[in-house]
Amino acid sequence: MIESANIEDAEEVMPLVLAAIGHIAYTLAGTEDLEEARRILIGFYKREDNRISYKHVLVDRREHKIAGMLLSYPGDGAAALDLPFAARGGDAIAVEAREGEYYLDSIAVDEHYQGQGIAKALISAFESKGQEQGYSKLSLIVEPNNARAYALYNKLNYEEDGSIQVSGSRYIRMVKQL
Numbered sequence: 001m002i003e004s005a006n007i008e009d010a011e012e013v014m015p016l017v018l019a020a021i022g023h024i025a026y027t028l029a030g031t032e033d034l035e036e037a038r039r040i041l042i043g044f045y046k047r048e049d050n051r052i053s054y055k056h057v058l059v060d061r062r063e064h065k066i067a068g069m070l071l072s073y074p075g076d077g078a079a080a081l082d083l084p085f086a087a088r089g090g091d092a093i094a095v096e097a098r099e100g101e102y103y104l105d106s107i108a109v110d111e112h113y114q115g116q117g118i119a120k121a122l123i124s125a126f127e128s129k130g131q132e133q134g135y136s137k138l139s140l141i142v143e144p145n146n147a148r149a150y151a152l153y154n155k156l157n158y159e160e161d162g163s164i165q166v167s168g169s170r171y172i173r174m175v176k177q178l
C-alpha cells in the first residue's frame with residue numbers, strides 16, 4: 001500500500017535512499033564515510049526543512065515492511081530545501097528541480113520486492129501528487145548508464161530535456177507534461 005512516510009521509517013527508508021542517490025549522498029552529508037553519511041542523512045530525513053525529509057517521501061508497505069520509496073518535491077522553492085545541506089559546508093549542491101515542475105528526486109525498490117510493479121505504482125502516485133498540487137510538468141534525472149530506469153521512464157512518456165551535472169556526474173534530465 002502506498003502512503004506517506006513517517007519519521008519512524010528512517011532506518012528502513014534510508015538504505016533505499018542511499019541506493020537511489022549513490023555518490024550524491026556524500027555531497028549532501030559532507031563526508032566520504034558511508035556510515036557517517038547514513039547517520040547524517042537520517043538526521044535530515046527526520047527534519048522537515050530539506051529535500052530528503054520524510055515529508056517528501058512516499059513508501060510502498062508490504063508485509064509490514066517498506067518495499068519501495070519515492071522522494072519528490074516541488075521545483076518551486078527547491079533551492080531553499082538545499083539550504084540545510086549547504087550550511088554543512090563542502091561541495092556545492094546542484095539544484096536539480098526547476099520552478100514550475102514537480103520533481104522526482106529518487107526512487108528505489110528493495111531487492112526482495114523488485115519485478116512486482118512497485119516502481120510503476122510509486123511513479124503513478126508521484127504523478128497524481130504533482131497533479132493534485134497543481135503542476136502540469138514533472139521532471140527527474142537519470143544516470144546515462146542506467147538503461148533499466150531510462151527505459152521505464154521512457155515507457156511512461158518521460159522525454160529527454162538536456163542534461164545536468166550533479167556531484168561531478170552527468171545526468172539526463174527527463175520531463176513529462178501532464
